[in-house]
């Protein structure tokens with residue numbers, strides 16, 4: 396029987412070389428990470444708005460450090476490999492999320508949505524691998540150069556191509572260009588990784604089947620990161636409405652939003668019928684920011700400015716939209732559904748175990764058809 400080679404990052408062995416990508420807000424929490432870890436993959440929680448989600452769950456005010464600490468501890472509670480995705484764009488809570496994760500013994504911190512140039516300066520740990528997400532060889536070389544000055548080399552790198560879900564490291568017009576396909580982005584990134592001591596390269600964005608994984612591993616990838624397939628599992632903590640929208644989505648429903656788009660300025664892939672996006676198109680939601688995760692610095696250097704606070708033409712309030720999609724205040728704010736380009740292929744919600752077996756190439760039990 397065919398078996399993938401394990402992926403080793405900083406001495407941590409991931410039996411099945413599949414990393415379940417971090418999915419914010421509130422989609423990849425410890426129930427998903429734990430389940431993936433139990434099946435031999437790496438389960439990754441998302442730090443996005445974790446303080447709010449954990450505060451509500453515990454009915455007790457919990458800050459970003461404590462929330463990361465608690466969710467990592469729960470993700471690792473039943474064994475296996477688990478880590479956290481911390482987006483650079485969430486600057487205000489970045490350092491606290493990193494420290495809480497390292498102190499809780501996270502196996503890895505995966506960080507993108509911006510260049511994580513300062514990550515090793517915040518926490519260099521013996522046990523936590525530091526893994527940047529890049530979309531080009533240029534970005535990897537820049538990170539290596541900066542990190543080497545801090546006495547650190549990336550323990551692995553995720554190359555995320557333009558078919559991914561969430562925020563994209565590509566402009567809208569680049570998304571469909573052959574030059575930017577994951578297959579074409581990979582070789583120069585692998586070369587750059589080899590120039591820096593053979594950093595393991597994990598590919599992400601549009602990987603859907605066992606054969607896709609095989610194909611990229613044959614090209615020299617060390618592992619894959621997958622999001623959309625794990626969004627469509629029973630253990631993901633997206634709302635039932637979100638999961639239903641995922642199953643119902645057709646190819647033409649999946650778009651890349653730029654204007655109006657995310658207040659952090661990066662394009663974001665969405666199901667176009669998402670209520671929050673429809674409101675944005677109609678300018679139906681008054682500009683308001685009462686969460687403040689995607690903050691930019693003001694003139695004094697303090698994180699106070701969210702463009703969605705003042706403007707509903709160029710941007711919309713992704714924090715409230717995504718929180719609503721994770722079941723947080725759905726009566727007050729309308730949901731926003733982010734997905735990968737292959738979301739139209741998802742035709743049912745399945746347990747993580749079945750998905751992992753399918754991806755490993757094990758025989759899959761077809762669902763029993765319901766009587767007509």
Ligand SMILES: Cc1cc2nc3c(=O)[nH]c(=O)nc-3n(C[C@H](O)[C@H](O)[C@H](O)COP(=O)(O)O)c2cc1C
Pocket residue numbers: 415416417418419420422441443480482506507508528555558559560561562599600601602620621622623624626733734735736737
């Ligand atoms: C619902 C959803 C939320 C996501 N949220 C994040 C996030 O918070 N941070 C991040 O770096 N990537 C995020 N991503 C990207 C995934 O971690 C992953 O790299 C990507 O989706 C891979 O492409 P695929 O969905 O085609 O498998 C998200 C993806 C999805 C589908």
